[in-house]
Amino acid sequence: MRIDILTLFPESFAPFKESIISRAQKAGTIEINLINIRDFSCDKHKRCDDTPFGGGAGMLMSVQPVFDALKSVLTKNSKVIFPSPAGKVYNHQIAHQLAQNEHLIFVCGHYEGIDQRLIEIFDMEEISIGDYVLTGGEIPAMVIIDSLLRFVPGVLKEGSLTEESFSNGLLEYPQYTRPQSFEGLDVPAVLVSGNHAEIAKWRKQESIKKTKKNRPDLLEGGKSEN
Ligand code: ADE
Numbered sequence: 001m002r003i004d005i006l007t008l009f010p011e012s013f014a015p016f017k018e019s020i021i022s023r024a025q026k027a028g029t030i031e032i033n034l035i036n037i038r039d040f041s042c043d044k045h046k047r048c049d050d051t052p053f054g055g056g057a058g059m060l061m062s063v064q065p066v067f068d069a070l071k072s073v074l075t076k077n078s079k080v081i082f083p084s085p086a087g088k089v090y091n092h093q094i095a096h097q098l099a100q101n102e103h104l105i106f107v108c109g110h111y112e113g114i115d116q117r118l119i120e121i122f123d124m125e126e127i128s129i130g131d132y133v134l135t136g137g138e139i140p141a142m143v144i145i146d147s148l149l150r151f152v153p154g155v156l157k158e159g160s161l162t163e164e165s166f167s168n169g170l171l172e173y174p175q176y177t178r179p180q181s182f183e184g185l186d187v188p189a190v191l192v193s194g195n196h197a198e199i200a201k202w203r204k205q206e207s208i209k210k211t212k213k214n215r216p217d218l219l220e221g222g223k224s225e226n
Contacts, residue, residue, distance in 0.1 A: 001101065001152050002031045004073040005141060006066070007108040008048060010034040012138040020156070021149060029154040032145075035073060041065040049111050058112035066107065066118055078103045080124045083140035084113065085133045087126030090144060092166035094127065098144070099151035106145065108137035163203075171215055173206040 005013060013034055016022065024030045038046050042064055049059040070080065079101045088094075098104065107114065107124065119126065129140045149155050165172040176187040190202045211218050 001029075001099070001149075002033070002103045003145060004033045004035055004103075004105045005108065005145075006035045006037050006069045006073075006105065007138055007141075008037050008061075008110050009108070009136070009138055010036050012136075013142065015142060016145075021146065024149065024152075024155045027154070030149060030152060033073070035069055037061070037065050037069045040068040040072070042068075052112065056112075060112055061110060061114045063115045063118060066114060067121075070105065070107065070118075070122055073105055074122070075103055077101075078105050080105045080107065080122045081141075081144065082107045082109065082114065082119060082124040082126050083129065083137040083144060084109060084126045085128050085131075086113075087128040089131070090127050090129050090147075092147075095144070095148040096151050098148040104145075104148075106137070106141040108141050110136045168207075169218060170207040171211045171218070173203040173210065 007013070013032075016025070016032055021030075021032070025032055038048055041048050041062065043062070048062050048065050050062045052058070052060050074080075079098075081098070081104060083106065107118075118124070127140070127144060129143050134140060150161065161167060163172065176191060180187050180192065188202065190198050193199070208219075
C-alpha cells in the first residue's frame with residue numbers, strides 16, 4: 001500500500017520513523033510519502049492561507065497549493081481522505097475498509113479547513129476521529145493511518161488481530177504477565193491452569209464484563225455473538 005500525506009507540517013509525522021510503521025516501510029510492505037503543500041504555493045511569499053467568503057473568524061487553506069499538491073500524486077486508483085471534525089466518525093470497520101485500498105492520500109487541513117470544492121472535485125472522504133476539535137489534521141491523519149496499517153498484510157505478526165478489542169464486537173479481556181503475584185494481587189488461577197477451554201471461556205466472560213462496564217453501547221448494538 002502507498003500513502004501520500006499532504007501537510008504544511010511534515011515534521012509532525014516523526015512518529016512514523018519508529019517501531020512497527022518504520023519496520024513496515026523498511027521492509028517495503030508499505031510506502032509513506034510526506035508532501036509539503038507549501039512547496040506548491042505560487043504565492044511569492046509561499047502563503048497557504050486565505051480569507052473565507054462570507055466572513056467569519058479564521059482563515060482557510062488556499063485552494064491553489066492544495067489542488068496542485070493533490071494533482072501531483074493522484075492516480076486513477078487513489079482514494080483521498082480529509083480528516084475533519086465534520087466527517088463521519090472513524091471506527092474499526094472503517095479502518096479495515098480503508099486498508100483494502102492500494103493508494104491513499106491524506107490532506108491535512110489547518111486553519112479553519114479547506115474550500116468545499118476541493119472536497120467535491122477529489123471526492124474526498126471526510127473522517128472525524130471523535131467529537132472534539134484538534135488544531136489540525138496531522139494528528140487525526142496519524143491516528144487513522146496507524147490504525148488502518150495494522151490491517152495491511154505483513155505489517156503485524158500473524159494472529160495479532162484476531163483477539164483484540166472490536167474484532168468480535170467486544171473489548172479485549174484483561175491480560176497478565178510475570179510475576180504471578182504482584183503487590184498482593186495474583187494472576188487469575190485459570191490462566192495458569194493449562195486448561196485451554198477454560199481459559200477461552202474465562203476470557204470471553206471477562207470480555208463481556210469489560211464491554212458492559214466501559215462500552216455498553218457495543219452490546220446494545222447487537223454486534224457481539226452473544
Ligand atoms: N481536525 C480537527 N479536529 C478533527 C477531528 N476530531 N477529527 C478529524 N480531523 C480533525
